[in-house]
Amino acid sequence: MAAPKSLQEHDSYGNVSYAIISSNPNALQTCPGPSSKKHGPDQPDISGAALKSQHTKMGKPEDTERKKKLKDVEISVPIVYGNAAFWLGKKASEYQSHKWTVYVRGATNEDLSVVVKRVVFQLHSSFNNPTRVVESAPFELSESGWGEFEIAITLYFHNDVCEKPLNLYHHLKLYPEDESGPMSIKKPVVVEFYNEIVFTEPSESFLARVQNYPAVTFPRLPAGFTLPSSAPIEDESKRKRGDTKDHPLNQWFLNFSEADELLQLAAARQQVQAHIAKLRRQISVIDGQNQQFKSSSDQ
């Protein structure tokens, strides 16, 4: 409790006692899941270990050298995830009214498999084998059904990227926003979300491996830092398959441009800043007046 010292409980010798949260001395955990929003007591241990020593925590002794972490460097992978749903029209039955595909793709349609090892889509329990695992890019899953439900998408990364998986949640959308409008067989209902996967403190091997892949937003490395040259890029044909540039759904993919949003934010900030300046001026005026009052009404 941060109370003024003299008002606080003190024992007979006037000593003040504070409760200090002790960190969990148990075994270190790596990457607690992003869905947990608590700063658990085991955090300080991990930071201590990461800050103080460069030792690996990943239990692969032969890669100790390569696993050195870089602080304040982050790698981000822009992704888009969502679904496209086609109404089946005449062929629709009561339980199979739509054919839909849920997917995770690179934001610029690049191949994500440089970073993502596999993706697991967890469907509604009414589906057969609701846990669908996709081992290779493009990471997508097609199904037919009638209902909208939440799909849990879990991304598993390669070992040198991150050991912990990342969870996304997507609410499957089959029906168009405008309920009264006609449903078309040709035009799908598409809902997509842009997001970026951020990897903190990437290992050198990770950095080295991905440095030439467009799917990854490569960070600026600290000065004087050199990476070992990466492994040769896999042959063209193999890489081509994983990206979504020629994907059949490509024409429906949404474009996400940060420029518009940036412009809007900048304009808003300007407005707010101008208003703040005005208020500050007003406040100083009134302060002056109040000072006059105070000095004139001295008691």
Next chain:
Amino acid sequence: MDAKDILGLPKTPLPITQEKKPRPQKDSQRKPDGISREVYALTGGLAPLMPSIDASQLKRRPPSDEKITWQWLPFTSSARKDDLQLYHWVRVVNGVPPTGDYSFAKYNKSVDVIKYTDEEYEKYLTDPVWTKEETDQLFDLCERFDLRFIVIADRFPTFRTVEELKDRYYSVSRAILIARAPSPGEVAGHPLVKEPYNVSQETERKRALSMVLSQTKQQERKDAEVLAEAKRIAESRMAAQGAEEPDLPVTSDIGPESVERAIGHGDTISPSSVQVPSAAVAPSTSIMADNASTLASLRMLRVYLRTYALEQMVQAASSSAGLRTIKRVEQTLQDLEVNLKPKVPTKAVCAEHLELRKEILTLLNLQKQLQYKEAEGSSFRDGSYGDMPGTPKRSHRVVDQDRTFVPDAISFGGERAGKREQKRKGPGRVSETPSSPAHKRPRKMKALDL
């Protein structure tokens, strides 16, 4: 009866039966034995569900076999040192007056004030600040007044503060105790020996207590805010610098002291001028601390989504704001046509978004401040019963011009010309304005006029 006459209806038939009916009813209604009718009527004329007192007990109380008289007899009290005889009414049973001491004598407790000899004084109790005479006087007063130091302080011939007197008394008693004890171990359990009186601490404590007591409502609120933020700073420091545990006690020690200094500062200088710097300093340090801890925790995650990071940072930035303020921020964002959650959350976009939110928070705080200041200004104006319609109207007009997306609260600020306006304030007024005594005076006078 009259109504029936008017209506022309026949009176009820069989007047004879009428007489008979109410009487047995009344008899059965009059249940009580031993309680008078009026008293019984207090219960509503019905018997209680649970008999609270057995009605038969009420009259039977005076025992018939004993003869009780009351006599005006003299008595003495063991609590008195003289032989004063006073008189009082005594309940005499069968001619035998009660025996025993005066019943209140047992409450005559007094404190055992230590008596020291002159020798002992010379040996143990000399003090540069206190003369023997003063110390003797002190102890005499202590005995007379049973250690009521406030009274003693009033009666002490030379001026001494209560804390000084206490200090002298307790240290003398303690020294004597220790000196007289055959071995130090025996007295070690005595409360005086275990916990000596600490003058500086007591002075400090009383000063702080009086400060707290004399705070205005605004200051109380400010202090609560500052304390909460200090707590948060301490906690976030612990989170961010978890590895450097030895430093923790130091930082948390510094925390409350600087908080106290801030509070003390706020008292000596006028509240309004301090509000701005302390309000500015406290939130910024706490926000920086929050940011640092959020960044640290994000780094811990090793992998996260940009949107998640933004959520955390937004939460950290608005941690000092209440739910209402957060809603206002969101409303402002909507008015500015900005998505509450960015559609394209890239690093740059998220950073801009966060900055925008922080700026909106600043904006809202400034608006609140402006309101406070204007309220203060008006209270000053009314306190001197002078009208200065020019100035408030001017600021009001300036505010009006900015009415692009300003939330409603700002409109409350301006209208305060003249005393009559005050009556209309009522419930519609934004509750944050402090109601100084100056406001209340004119209202009261108006009430009396009625």
